[in-house]
Amino acid sequence: MNGKERILSALNLQPVDRTPVWFMRQAGRHLPEYRKIAKEFSFWERCMDTDLCQTISLQPIERYKKIDAAIVFSDILTPLPALGYDVEYGGGIRISDFNFEDIDEWTKFNSRKHAPWAANGIKAIGEGIDNVAKLGFSGCPWTIGMYLIAGGTTDKEFSNTRAKIFSNPEQSDRLLMALGEIVGDLLADQVNYGGADAVQLFDTWAGLLNEESYRRYALPATKKAIEVFRNKTGSEVPLIHYAKGSGHLHGAIRELDVDAISLDWRDDLKQNREMFGDKFAFQGNLDPALLHGSTEVAKTATEKVLNSAGTKPGHIFNLGHGFAPSARIECVETVLRQIVGD
Secondary structure, eight states: OOHHHHHHHHHOOOSSSSOOOOTTTTTSTOOHHHHHHHHSSHHHHHHHOHHHHHHHHHHHHHHHHHOOOOOOOOTTTTTTHHHTTTTTSSSSEEEEEOOOOGGOOOOOHHHHOOOOOHHHHHEEEEEESSEEEHHHHHHHOOHHHHHHHHTOOOOGGGGGEEEEEHHHHHHHHHHHHHHHHHHHHHHHHHHHOOOOSEEEEEETTTGGHHHHHIIIIIHOOOHHHHHHHHHHHHHHOEEEEEEETOOOHHHHHHHHSEEEEEEOOTOOHHHHHHHEEEOOOEEEBBGGGGSSSSSHHHHHHHHHHHHHOOOOEEEEOBBBSOOOOOOOOHHHHHHHHHHHHO
């Protein structure tokens, strides 16, 4: 089997010849070849220039050889510039001011017209290599909305942002559902134009909510995004859902029309596989911090994840969150040897 076949078989709960593997944030900060490009081009240039996006997305495939999927180099905040907001990176994220009244002035979003970069990048990946799965992604409406209302990353744990949402429920609903439409359209373009083999939703800040608040605010907007995606693709393209620190929300997350649930390192992979592995594929869930230290620790931790996953079809090896810049290449290579062999 090649990488594309492994990934798609696992997502469809079909047997594979070995555990498929890719890593969140595999394209980017931990690679010296990426850092060289980052010195020459701005973040948005790296995302929007198709040639740069293709090059960066394929860097981990070319370096490690054993990874089964190429995820496009993009960003969860991709829709915001098209809606009129300045988004700047460096020492955190800074976003220009948002007011709930802004929604009335938003352009009717069309990804192909207003934010085509991720789909363009995915299409270019497919032109460069055809034996690995091509993955698209977007942030979930809740997480995008949190960053937008907060103006970036200055609000620690988004305490003031959540207070504003809870104090303005009707306006917040309107914002989140509008973002749901946008996210669904963005993912659909990555499939319809880009040719993505699967897509992933990232809800980085869902774990800040209790289950009642998650069901009240975040879940309906995510359902809307998935509904729009399914309607516009008219296909059964697999959809993966990841929410950091969300173990207490999994009962609600399992209500989503998704094919796979990506677990963070605090979740019990074995229990989830045993209880729900007949309905969902599961992805994860190595603690990314274990890629910063010794190769022996990385090797042992990888074995534990594989043992927890068991042999039943439907597991994709991944991290419980993305690579940090200080992840060691030697540790990544050790992990891959444990999964793939020499």
